Amino acid sequence: MTLTRTTSKGSPESAPRAPKLHVVTFGCQMNKYDSLLAEGRFKRQGYATTEDMGDADVVLFNTCSVREHAEERTFSWLGELKRAKEKNPGLVIGVMGCMAQRIGEEIFARAGHVDLVAGTRQFANLPQLVDRVREAREKRGGADKGTRVLALEMNDAVAVDRDDEPWDGGLHAYLTVMRGCDLNCTYCIVPAVRGRVLSYGIDKLVHEAEWFVSRGAKVITLLGQTVNSYGEDCAPPLPGEARGRGRQGRPSLADLIYRLQDVRGLERIRLITLHPSYVTEALAEALRDCSKAERYLPIPAQSGSDAILRAMKRGYTTDLYKKRMEILRSRVPDLELASDWIAGFCGETDADHAASEALMAEQGFVTNYIFKYDPRPTTHAAEHLTDDVPEDVKKERNQRLLALAERVGLERHGRHVGSVRDVFVESVSDRTEGGLVGRTQHGLMTSFRGAPELVGTVARVQIEGATAFGLSASLATSAPTC
Ligand code: SF4
Known part of the structure; x- marks a missing residue:
C-alpha cells in the first residue's frame, strides 16, 4: 500500500510510508497474545503499529464474549469510530476474537461501518483479509457497500511462526500452548467461540519460548483454557518414539515444564488456567522438580456444592477437587492456589452457597476471583436451566464471598511474613x-x-x-x- 504524505511545507512527498495498525484488545491474556501475533503478522507485511487510533489505517478490535458488558463496550467503541470512517473512507475497521466468532454477521448489522469480522482462529490471515477488503473497494471504485469480509472458519492449523517478527514486549511474555476447550461447562461460551482443543507441539513451544527469551523475556506465562490438559489431543507415540508423561505416553504440561526449565535466561514459568480434572502426579512432580515453575496455580473450583458442580457440568465433586489439591500439596507443600467462584448459579440454595464458603476457607486460596452468575446466550445454562437466584441474593452472596476471600487472602499472605x-x-x-x-x-x-x-x-x-x-x-x- 502506498500513501502520499504532505510535508510541513505543504509539498507532496512521494516516499511511501508504512501503513499503520492500531489494535484494541479486550478480555483475557489469550486475547493479548493473539493481538501480539496479529501485530507480528502485519509487521511482516510492512505495517507499523501506532498507539494513536486516529493515525491508523487499520483498526482492529480483539473482542471478548465472556460477559455481556464486554460486548457492549466493543459496540460503543465501534460507534465512536463511525465519524472517523466518514472522514477517512480508506480506514479499515475489523473485529476479531470471541465476539466476532459468536455473533459474526450481526456485527455488520449493528455497526455498518465495520469492514471485516474474523473469528478466533483467523488471526494468521488478518493482513490478507484486510487486503481483500481493499481489493473489493478498488473494484467498486471506493464504494463501501459489498466490500465486507467475514471469516469465521475454525482452522485446525493455527500457525505460529514468529522467527522474523519483531517483538519488544519486555520482561514478560505470554505463550499460548493450546487453544480451545474440550469440556462443556454449562455456563461457558468458550467451547463455542474458541473451538475444540488444539495443542501445539512441544518443540515448537520451546522454540517460541527461546525466541521470547532471546528478545529479553524472563518470565513466560503458559496459557490455555485448561492448560494442564495440554497434549490430551495429541496422538500417543508410536513404538520406538519418545514417550511423554501424559496419558498413554502423550506429551503433557509436565514435559513442557521440564523442557522450559532448561531454557537458559528464563527465570520463571507461570501457568494460567488449570482444571482440577487434569491434575496429575506427573504435573505435581514437575512443579516440585523445576525451580523456575512458580508455586502458584489458578485452579478454579467455581462452587463448593456437588449439586451445583453437577449443574455446571464441571466434571468433579468437591471431594475429588480436594484429592487433586492434595496430590499437588503433597509434592509442593508451599503451593499457593487461586480460584474463580460463581455466586448465584442456577438453583443455588443458601446451603450450596455455604458449601462454597466452606471450601474457600478450607483450601485457603490466596487469590479469589468472584463473579455473579450472568447467563450468556447460546450456553446450555442460558437455554436449559433457570436463572432463579434473585439479583439481590446474588449480590449478597457475591459480597459474602468477597469478604471471606479477603480474610483468607490475608491469612495466606500473612504466612509468608518473616520469611x-x-x-x-x-x-x-x-x-x-x-x-x-x-x-x-x-x-x-x-x-x-x-x-x-x-x-x-x-x-x-x-x-x-x-x-x-x-x-x-x-x-x-x-x-x-x-
Ligand atoms: S473448562 Fe469449562 S469454564 Fe473452562 S473454558 Fe472449558 S468449558 Fe469453559
Missing part, C-alpha cells in the same frame, strides 16, 4: 517513589524499596508485612527460607 524470598523484580512502583514491584516464587506480588537497576533481576527480600492482596518487604542478604 526470606527470592523475588523476580517486574517494574518500578508507580505508587511509591523509590519502590519496586515483583513476585515471589509463590506468585505473590511484593513491594519493596530498591534501585531501578534491579528490574529484570531476582532480588532477595525479607518479607515484613502482608495484606489480603500482597506483601511488603525489604532487601535482604540471608538465604531464602523454604
Whole structure:
C-alpha cells in the first residue's frame, strides 16, 4: 500500500510510508497474545503499529464474549469510530476474537461501518483479509457497500511462526500452548467461540519460548483454557518414539515444564488456567522438580456444592477437587492456589452457597476471583436451566464471598511474613517513589524499596508485612527460607 504524505511545507512527498495498525484488545491474556501475533503478522507485511487510533489505517478490535458488558463496550467503541470512517473512507475497521466468532454477521448489522469480522482462529490471515477488503473497494471504485469480509472458519492449523517478527514486549511474555476447550461447562461460551482443543507441539513451544527469551523475556506465562490438559489431543507415540508423561505416553504440561526449565535466561514459568480434572502426579512432580515453575496455580473450583458442580457440568465433586489439591500439596507443600467462584448459579440454595464458603476457607486460596452468575446466550445454562437466584441474593452472596476471600487472602499472605524470598523484580512502583514491584516464587506480588537497576533481576527480600492482596518487604542478604 502506498500513501502520499504532505510535508510541513505543504509539498507532496512521494516516499511511501508504512501503513499503520492500531489494535484494541479486550478480555483475557489469550486475547493479548493473539493481538501480539496479529501485530507480528502485519509487521511482516510492512505495517507499523501506532498507539494513536486516529493515525491508523487499520483498526482492529480483539473482542471478548465472556460477559455481556464486554460486548457492549466493543459496540460503543465501534460507534465512536463511525465519524472517523466518514472522514477517512480508506480506514479499515475489523473485529476479531470471541465476539466476532459468536455473533459474526450481526456485527455488520449493528455497526455498518465495520469492514471485516474474523473469528478466533483467523488471526494468521488478518493482513490478507484486510487486503481483500481493499481489493473489493478498488473494484467498486471506493464504494463501501459489498466490500465486507467475514471469516469465521475454525482452522485446525493455527500457525505460529514468529522467527522474523519483531517483538519488544519486555520482561514478560505470554505463550499460548493450546487453544480451545474440550469440556462443556454449562455456563461457558468458550467451547463455542474458541473451538475444540488444539495443542501445539512441544518443540515448537520451546522454540517460541527461546525466541521470547532471546528478545529479553524472563518470565513466560503458559496459557490455555485448561492448560494442564495440554497434549490430551495429541496422538500417543508410536513404538520406538519418545514417550511423554501424559496419558498413554502423550506429551503433557509436565514435559513442557521440564523442557522450559532448561531454557537458559528464563527465570520463571507461570501457568494460567488449570482444571482440577487434569491434575496429575506427573504435573505435581514437575512443579516440585523445576525451580523456575512458580508455586502458584489458578485452579478454579467455581462452587463448593456437588449439586451445583453437577449443574455446571464441571466434571468433579468437591471431594475429588480436594484429592487433586492434595496430590499437588503433597509434592509442593508451599503451593499457593487461586480460584474463580460463581455466586448465584442456577438453583443455588443458601446451603450450596455455604458449601462454597466452606471450601474457600478450607483450601485457603490466596487469590479469589468472584463473579455473579450472568447467563450468556447460546450456553446450555442460558437455554436449559433457570436463572432463579434473585439479583439481590446474588449480590449478597457475591459480597459474602468477597469478604471471606479477603480474610483468607490475608491469612495466606500473612504466612509468608518473616520469611526470606527470592523475588523476580517486574517494574518500578508507580505508587511509591523509590519502590519496586515483583513476585515471589509463590506468585505473590511484593513491594519493596530498591534501585531501578534491579528490574529484570531476582532480588532477595525479607518479607515484613502482608495484606489480603500482597506483601511488603525489604532487601535482604540471608538465604531464602523454604
Ligand atoms: S473448562 Fe469449562 S469454564 Fe473452562 S473454558 Fe472449558 S468449558 Fe469453559
